[in-house]
Amino acid sequence: MKILVPTDFSKLSRVGANYAIQLAKKIGAEVVLFHVAHFETPPLTHMMSIADVIKENVIQDLTDRCLQLKEELHTMAPEVSIAIQVVEGGPLEDQIESYASHHAIDWIVMGTKGASGLQKMIFGSQAYAVINKSSLPVILIPEHARFKNWENIVYASDLMHPQEELKKLIPFARLFHARIHLLHVLSPDSKQPWDVVKLQNALIQACQYEKINLQVSHHYEVVEEIDDFIADQQAELVALFTHEFTFFEKIFKKSLTREIAFHTWVPLLSMKKAH
Secondary structure, three states: OOOEOOOOOHHHHHHHHHHHHHHHHHHHOOOEEEEEEOOOOOOOOHHHHHHHHHHHHHHHHHHHHHHHHHHHHHHHHHOOOOEEEEEEOHHHHHHHHHHHHHHHEEEEEEEEOOOOHHHHHHHHHHHHHHHHHHHOEEEEEEEEOOOOOOOEEEEEEEOHHHHHHHHHHHHHHHHHHHHHEEEEEOOOOOOOOOOOOHHHHHHHHHOOOOEEEEEEEEOOOOHHHHHHHHHOOOOOOOEEEEEOOHHHHHHHHOOOOOOOOOOOOEEEEEEOOOO
């Protein structure tokens, strides 16, 4: 298993790298530190040779910084294999997707600003771009997160394709024998009847995974309810499935009346819905 970790050498990207190295140590994965160098095209042809020399020096400097980060991470987990990759170009999300698709990458782990709320954690420019572009699972690590074994995973779902999505999520849960807490939030005005026990048992049987709990709750503020549920379950990971962010956009349009203080220690796993 390979985990790609984007880094720009900032404190925030280091949070993602620290988490990734501990995760890799626990599950026996490899880590690839990934940096994208962007250069402006020189305006004059005669400047090309100078630009090439500068570019070569910058690439070497960035490679050295990646090597330094690699050595620092190795002190935390000497047994983890760490590779480095510096590429030229942009945007970041395109370079990540291209590299990941050609180098057998399984997951992407990256740090993100989490203190200003679940909404801004997801829709921050880089995080938004990467998870919206990526065909692979992306784990966003809030700035105050520290690695903990995944014992409780909260999975917020619209219940359109729960069996299909659970089958994608269960491999993550199996790594730690985690319990999956599936939450579906309805409007208090909803009259739709739900046999929660019957549906939960059907999902357990269909997915062949015993540790699935289903809860259907009623709340006008969906994000607030998800946030409270995360705290109640003491979750170490939150899972959401996206389809060009239609689910996120739907719930956030209903939740713009207040800023939700997202629990900044809980990583968020984003995976794509099937088309």
